[in-house]
Amino acid sequence: MDFEHTPRARALIERLTRFMDDHVYQAEGRPEQLEPLKARARAEGLWNLFLPDAEHGAGLSNREYAPLAEIMGRSPMAPEVFNCSAPDSGNMEILARYGTPAQQERWLRPLLDGRIRSCFSMTEPGVASSDATNIEAEIRREGDHYVVNGRKWWTSGIADPRCELIVFMGKTNAANPDKHRQQSMLLIPRDTPGVQVVRNLDVFGWDDAPHGHAEVLYENVRVPVENILLGEDRGFEIAQGRLGPGRIHHCMRLVGRAERCLELMCARSKARVAFGKPLAGQTVTMERIAQARVLIDQARLLTLHAAWKMDTVGIKGARKEIAMIKVAAPAMACQVIDWAIQAHGAAGLSKDFILARSYAQARGLRIADGPDEVHRNQIARLELAAH
Numbered sequence: 194m195d196f197e198h199t200p201r202a203r204a205l206i207e208r209l210t211r212f213m214d215d216h217v218y219q220a221e222g223r224p225e226q227l228e229p230l231k232a233r234a235r236a237e238g239l240w241n242l243f244l245p246d247a248e249h250g251a252g253l254s255n256r257e258y259a260p261l262a263e264i265m266g267r268s269p270m271a272p273e274v275f276n277c278s279a280p281d282s283g284n285m286e287i288l289a290r291y292g293t294p295a296q297q298e299r300w301l302r303p304l305l306d307g308r309i310r311s312c313f314s315m316t317e318p319g320v321a322s323s324d325a326t327n328i329e330a331e332i333r334r335e336g337d338h339y340v341v342n343g344r345k346w347w348t349s350g351i352a353d354p355r356c357e358l359i360v361f362m363g364k365t366n367a368a369n370p371d372k373h374r375q376q377s378m379l380l381i382p383r384d385t386p387g388v389q390v391v392r393n394l395d396v397f398g399w400d401d402a403p404h405g406h407a408e409v410l411y412e413n414v415r416v417p418v419e420n421i422l423l424g425e426d427r428g429f430e431i432a433q434g435r436l437g438p439g440r441i442h443h444c445m446r447l448v449g450r451a452e453r454c455l456e457l458m459c460a461r462s463k464a465r466v467a468f469g470k471p472l473a474g475q476t477v478t479m480e481r482i483a484q485a486r487v488l489i490d491q492a493r494l495l496t497l498h499a500a501w502k503m504d505t506v507g508i509k510g511a512r513k514e515i516a517m518i519k520v521a522a523p524a525m526a527c528q529v530i531d532w533a534i535q536a537h538g539a540a541g542l543s544k545d546f547i548l549a550r551s552y553a554q555a556r557g558l559r560i561a562d563g564p565d566e567v568h569r570n571q572i573a574r575l576e577l578a579a580h
């Protein structure tokens with residue numbers, strides 16, 4: 194693997210870093226700044242960098258995108274400023290890859306322009322959803338329409354007033370003996386009658402507004418048959434394609450967030466004096482700072498390696514490396530952020546710093562997009578298969 198950045202990635206790293214320094218950090222905690230910043234980022238060409246498809250996006254490789262996503266990940270607000278935030282980025286990828294020209298015109302175009310938001314509705318309260326074959330929501334064909342019934346939760350982004358599209362996963366063919374050919378993905382306009390947000394869900398008390406996570410009831414929701422994505426019973430196949438890049442993007446961003454939290458930890462522990470010397474002079478703090486440096490660099494290298502594998506052998510060939518980083522990066526970020534919180538004392542738990550919110554996000558990612566255990570199982574299966 195080559196560690197050098199390509200000239201194109203190097204130029205973007207410089208421009209993105211400058212944009213973050215000049216505009217983003219100072220806008221944190223000021224949601225009214227988001228839309229003006231998006232317009233500015235778009236005008237400067239710092240837009241849709243995540244999309245490898247050159248026709249619709251920046252056409253960067255995963256290896257080139259990794260340091261850029263890391264820079265964006267430093268700030269909770271930055272990914273959306275550059276139109277690179279989840280779950281929209283994953284939805285744009287599947288629409289670019291599998292959408293018909295009409296679906297792309299209706300949904301992909303406004304998403305690429307940052308005019309609307311979208312969500313992905315798969316997880317259900319009634320079943321262990323880390324095993325997606327358990328999903329029970331029904332998609333039934335009636336003439337020229339599909340009729341959808343089911344209950345979902347943790348649908349991130351649906352509470353956002355700008356959300357206009359739900360990418361919905363349900364079963365079209367529950368009787369199929371092949372458990373991976375029972376599901377389909379359907380594009381449901383957010384305002385379709387029968388879609389009802391039951392309640393918002395908090396992550397450790399954070400409502401993540403306006404994006405939010407919600408429980409959603411689908412009652413006799415009717416959409417035209419043209420709204421199926423790729424074709425009936427092919428939902429699992431799309432989900433696999435969607436989750437690979439989505440997972441590594443989360444990890445790239447977490448490396449950036451951990452890096453920023455370590456910076457805060459260093460600054461704070463140099464500035465505060467307890468029992469006669471700066472916190473930074475206490476061996477325990479030095480130990481933690483050193484170990485944080487080791488953990489962040491390990492995770493970054495593992496992320497770059499997974500990105501390089503995706504570029505060279507494809508998502509399927511890189512599934513072990515993607516699973517590895519999906520286990521390593523959130524665990525690393527939880528540990529580093531926890532130490533940074535400790536070094537800040539009570540302030541670390543407040544909203545005065547990005548630490549508490551970052552911890553909640555990192556902890557959530559040990560479950561979202563597949564819990565740690567499921568990824569470890571996959572790593573072990575692939576490892577054992579080699580012997």
Ligand SMILES: Cc1cc2nc3c(=O)[nH]c(=O)nc-3n(C[C@H](O)[C@H](O)[C@H](O)COP(=O)(O)OP(=O)(O)OC[C@H]3O[C@@H](n4cnc5c(N)ncnc54)[C@H](O)[C@@H]3O)c2cc1C
Pocket residue numbers: 280312313314315316317320321322323324346347348349350396406557558560561562563564566567570
């Ligand atoms: C912040 C956040 C945002 C999310 N956003 C979305 C979204 O936008 N759309 C969406 O559809 N979903 C979303 N989710 C849901 C997420 O994808 C699921 O929570 C996840 O897939 C796990 O499913 P579950 O909660 O049903 O856990 P379960 O499947 O009930 O699993 C519970 C626990 O069992 C253990 N476990 C499971 N399988 C195994 C195994 N094979 N071996 C050992 N232990 C195992 C794990 O510890 C796991 O955490 C989000 C979740 C969070 C926290």
